[in-house]
Amino acid sequence: MNAVIENLPRFIEAFGMTLWLLATSGVCALIIGTVIAAMRISPVPSLNVFASVYTELLRNTPLTLVLFFCAFVLPQLGSRLPYEWAAFIGLTLYTSPFVAEALRSGINGVAVGQAEAARSLGLGFMQSTTLIIFPQAFRMVIPPLINVLIALTKNTSVAGGFFVFELFSAAKELANANGNAVIAILLAVAAFYLVVTIPLGILSAHLEKKLAVQR
Template sequence: MSVLLDHLPELWQGLLVTFQLTAASFLGAAVLGVLVTALRVSPVRVLRALGAAYVETFQNLPLLVLLVLAFFGLPEIGIKADLKVTAIAVIAVYEAAYIGEALRSGVNSVAKGQGEAARAIGLTFAQSLRHVILPQALRTVVQPIGNIFIALTMNTALAAAVGVVDLTAAANRVNLLEAQPIPIFVGAGAAYALIAACAGFVTGRLERRLAILR
């Protein structure tokens, strides 16, 4: 325990970076996920195919591979960005595939009559999706999206492998100085577990509050 207290400033700074990665990546993934969902349920076959290709591509590639390609490949073609910004972008693009699929399952759970009624009153596809379908779909996938948020939080630890000093990287640096891996990494693991527990609690409350009574 003393080793954690001795290096609390470094670990706290790493935890703050983890919070930043998590919040920004989830926000980006949510926006992209909605777009992916729109493609997946579009009446245009080409757009549906593009959405399916996006999901299949990113769900079948390891996140670490994407991070390595972005960090070491993009500078080779003249694209340079801050390490943290690059990590956020890559994680967001990766997790958007999972959020898109979760939202699509929610859209599929909405009665077809809802979409037909929206079209009957003159709403376009985009308008019906925005004002009628998605609001109902979101209420049915609160818990799955919460699970994706937890997975995303854990996946931010991979950014440490490419130079981002998050909680995992900070814990590793402290361990290199102190050579006490058990208390250091147990402490870091407890911090991740606490984030996951808080996310699970919040999404559980939201799911009960927003549940659609049938």
């Protein structure tokens, strides 16, 4: 326990990096994912194909390989980004297709009668999507999006294997330095992760119940 308290500043520093990765790549993945989802439902076929190829490619590549590319292959190609930014790019790329899929399944989840009703009232494409479908899809999309963010929180740990000092690398470093307190240190790191993931999980479950549309 002493080892944990003595190294508290180091833990906080690492936790800060984890939160930074979560916030920046979370926001960027939400933006890119929304664009991809919009492409996926757009009437232009080539945009559809591009979006689905992007989604399938990234979803079937292990995160380790994506981060490896950003950390080791990109410098070979001439990039001079620090490892933190490489990890940020990798996590953003990896998370964006999951965001897109969550959004798409939310839109698909709106009952088809809603769209038919809107169309039969004479609303156009823009009107029926923005006034009828998106407001309903939005509620269904929030819990899955939170789950994507929870997964991202856990995935930031992989960046620890690529020279970013966040919670996982802190666990490794401090466990090596304090051989007699390995369990305490690892449990402390787990607690830091749980502080983020469990409240998010509770929030997601709560919203799912609250926002459920009665049909």
